[in-house]
Amino acid sequence: MAVYNTERYLSEAIHSISSQSFSDFELVIVDDGSTDGSPEILKSLAKQDARIKLVTQVNAGIGAATQRGINESRGEYIAIMDSDDISLPERLALQKQFLDLHPDIDAVGSQWRMLHADGGDIGIDTHPINPATVSVLMYAFFSLHHPTTMIRRRALEKVGGYSLDRGCLVPDYDVFMRMQLAGCKFANLPEILFIWRLNPASTTHHKARAQAASVADVRDTGFKQLLLNDPQRAEAIAKSIVHSFPTGTWQDERIRQLLPEREPSLLYRTWLDLPDDTPADHFNKALVLWLKKPDQYCETLREQLITDNKPWLAALIDGYRGIGTVDPALPNDVLTINPDNQIGVSLFVTYSGASEDFSQRLQQAFALKAQAAFSIEIIVVSIKPDLSLKPFSQLLSTHACIFDEEDGLAWNTAFHKASGQYFAYLEDNFRFNTNVILEILESQIQHKTRISFMPDTRYFADALDENGLPALDNSFHPVWTRSTLLGKDRVHLSNFIHKRALLRDFKGNIPELGIAASRYLGRYLAIKNDFNIIEAGVNYFIPAIGLNENPLPLFQKTIGDWYLDYGMTNFPAPVFHENLPVPQIEYYAKALSTAWLNNTLYVHPGNVSVLENFYINRVNLVIRMPLFRYLLTHNKKNYLIIFWRNKAYLNAATSLLYCIYQTVTLRLFTPFKK
Template identity: 40%
Template sequence: MNQLPKEDHYQTLGCPSVSVLMIAYNSAPYISDAIKSILKQTFQEFEFIIVNDGSTDGTTELIREFARQDLRIRAIETENRGIGAATNRGLVECHGRYIAIMDSDDIAEPARLKAQADFLESHPDIAGVGSQWLMIDTKGQIVGLDTHPTKPELVEVLMFAFFCLHHPTIMIRRDALLAAGGYTEDRACLVPDYDVFLRLILSGFKLSNLPQVLFRWRLNPTGTTRGKAKAQTLSADLVRRHAFQLIQQKEPHRAAMIATTVVKAFPAGTCFDKRIRKVLPNHSPNPLMQHWRALSENDTAGGLEFNAIEWLNNEAANVSQLADNLLQNNFPWLSELVSKKAARHSSPVSYSWDLRGGKPGEKGLLSVLIPIGSSQEDLLERLSSVFNALSGKAEILVFADCGQKLVIDLPPAPTGICLRLLYSQTSSYQCPWQEALVASKGRYLAYLEESCRFDPNFIGEGLSALSQNEQIKAVFAPATEFFPEALYKGKPIFDPAPSPKWSKTTLIGHRKIYLSGFINERSLLQNVCVPLNEVGEQAPLALAMELAVRRKFIVLQVRNSQFIPEITLENRVLQTMRSGLIEWYFDFGLGALPAEEYWENLTNDQIAQIENQLSSSWVAGGLVICRRNQQIIENFFMKYVKNAVRSPLYRYLICRQKWKFVQSLWNEGQPIMAFQASIIIISNYMERAINKLMRSMHIYSDKKIITLE
């Protein structure tokens, strides 16, 4: 039984409104920085309760020293009983109306307490509020950003999908926390925070997140999140299952809404579901999927959305249903991809479309294609960024995306720029992007999708690069990603995660390719291998992958801006299916390699045909080896391809990975292949050394001739 104070306990005059509660266990390397970040808050009217949960590493002495220096700190020492019991012990000592949770290895931004206390004061209907947060490493360096929804109605639903409220960022009303029963003291539960949040939601309390970045969470290799990942994942799944079962029993209509909304918004599963499948591969499906399936069997069984969701969660069992359904809905290319991915046939997926039969377009003219999008404000900002980037002859085509009507007022265009509205005649079997491409007149094409902005120098530098070298037909500007949902010092924060040197390989491997980053000659859109009318809203992705994988381009130094949309619960079923098929198609030699689960049933002839298609696609420039596909293609060659050493792609993989590849072959029990790979690597080293020597001799020879002259 949790020993918690009554709700009216400590409600006396003169008590601080905020109690900061920190639980510490063996946190000596980081606790000083954590405590200092609270003491440096702009809001100073707080008490600071630190519960030392039986630390043995010097944490005790550090806490005592801080408590001697600052009377607001009260140190509570207990035997080690776990995070839940320690937190409840701290709650007994808290006087404030608001409890600010603080981890002993993290850092609070200076404005955290004031921002959250002010919010709770002005929003009496909200029980607790978290914030956006940065991820730091053990040295305090920023390595990433995590964003969470700010609207309470989204938090309520998404808490059943993934952790959308980060515990150490929370400030919560003490009365609400006590009403929900405090924290579980069962040490078998490794997610007492997730448990208490779901109990708060089940009790009718509203939770939210501020848009500001107010916290820095440390990736601590000794913490529970890293050290007990499998057990913690299982614990979180059990907590979610129990909470959802309670909703099903007490509020079946609410349960149906949550299940249907989450499944259609995340039809392939959330990040939490994917983690469960990774660490617990034989675990039963998540409870929301099970409930949605039971609700849908009588109403929509056989429908495209239903079959797409089932296929996204279990491809092998649902190939025929989805392929047939796609064919019935006039999506023959997508149907063929579904079958091809399941190794139902081995012939190449064939399709080809030419833009205007290969006509070069008007010399020197740039056409910029801009879909209207969902926001008038966003469209006007995009147009402004285009106007600022243009300095020469250009046309701008504004067109409606799938299913939209053109009801819009456009601003006047600067002199020399032709701004056109494209009144689409699009039917359900045509693509607005394809119509816009056909309607364009320029020799050069640029694109500006929703939530993207051009750098002022992007078009100028891009066209200059294209005009100076006839061999270059496309340029690309990577994007700096901004998060409007996450504010830092009043402005949208950009993604702080470290990035590699951007090249064709790294851009594709990190999924940083986007259509608005390209300027290309229209001649590159000959023999386009994706039917845009079938991929619908994913046409920009298909065009971007076409240009990135099958064409050559150079990477510019300028950076465009891309604003990442806020988290929503819109239906993404067909969008997810289409994007997944497009990415697989381009990742594996235009659909040459089936998914791994089907390899064991391949015949020798099928394996030989797949190897030939992969190698041919790589030689022809239709396959880029990168972090997303390298390991999978290597596994296929190692385990299934006989005489793989004959393949130019296999030899490239060996030279790319070098001795790591040899080690992998030894681990797979392939000593002969490991020996062959070693010979190839040594030969490659020798060839490079000879080439370097020959170049040096050539340079020396040239210098000698110049000297003699």
């Protein structure tokens, strides 16, 4: 444990180690020249526990202090501990057990909870568990959380330990990168074994720019060495990371924000220079380039979409850049809903190839069907093409499910075959609370409710609590409303139970949306319909961090969200607003208002700033537009100030007059109150 001026949290950190369930350890603490009350606290605690070895030195930096502690220690395994954090009681025992059982692994981390400096809970953060995934992602971000790690001494000594260079503000990332290049392997346990405090005095906060530069340097240096050692593997890793995270990882975003002048990573530049040997390579490159710089690569991607037989998505690309004002034509048979039959509920269960998850959801569907006092049909939807259901054929037939054994049912065909008055959904990683769902369904049918929404309770699939169960996501969320659900991206198809008729006028090309189709369907329902919100019906298990190596779903999600968020009007993205001619500005201002009046555009935190900026900064005599008047009603003061500062005096005056009119009208027609 390296210590520097953490008196506020020091006792709690040390106590969390001294009270571990595994007791055969030494706690080596290096006081790196603290100037607060830390030295006195350390001396007092060292007297109380013979396992504490206290070392003091002139301030030399976190890397030098950590290495000094390792030099003073005797253990085969080195557990890292920060002086403002908390290790949970089973940490040392479980990590030692893992390393004992896995001699091929040189360091192991864990999942962790986060605290504010004042002790308030922030939530859970996770890293990948699988060693192969940890290895690949090390070239994207530090895929172990340093203070959670236990390391074999020989692995550290193999690379010379931690850097003593004070200019390197990420000595942890540096040493682990060097270890990986030397052939070391890493893993993370699924258990939550650590509590990490977001301390404003830490390097992460008060030297953020310099630390981001150190991260970028270590990452580029490591990948450069990999290119020299094994260029084929380096190129494969570059392709895997860029295709899995087309817009970059959280680490890339942090570097972009803090160091906007810095060039892209060496890994990305390596991927950019890779030859496009196949049509798939051409398509994936066009997708990634558009996702990173849509203003520059629309035409390139549009051509690829046409080549790949996706004309609807190609038409959306035109709309996205402000070319054309006509909605893309939809195939006549995209979504045909048959007349209602005598079935109460059609339950759609998705299949993506994940057998264990699918089996568990099927069992829930069968239980629901068996216990219901009304009829339920189960329809299996294959969300990827060419997924065979042969392994489940007998089980599905026994329960009279509707499915296609060979090729699977796409959403279109599944909807065609559905006979239920109501539609419900059980997608990958979702689970129903069966008794609650039964009550909700029965109430829906009895009261002929159009649509209801069940916010999901979230659990981490790759983070286990003290009972070995998926950990509850206890991070803060607002009161759930239609607006906050859309704004916080908490809308999924499995959250809905609705009348089949709500999809009769559906607008969208499901086949071209691919894996993103269910997301699009869910957001379509949320944007088009006001709904009841009923708690406790659905659970969602957040998938583990992985590498899907496919940029297409993110593109489908991005373009689908844009189309729905702006009322299916082909309203261009903000990056194209600067060059819009006045007639097009007028057209889009009217089209957005019409969409809002027709309930195909819903204002929420995810789209409101774009709408505000467009109307305030682009539209003349903007008070004419009904949607602007709605926006003005909710933000009068700010809009009037902006108009005045921008010298848009006509808009300022007419908006002020409207506000006065609205206020007077409200007072005239509101009953007098004493």
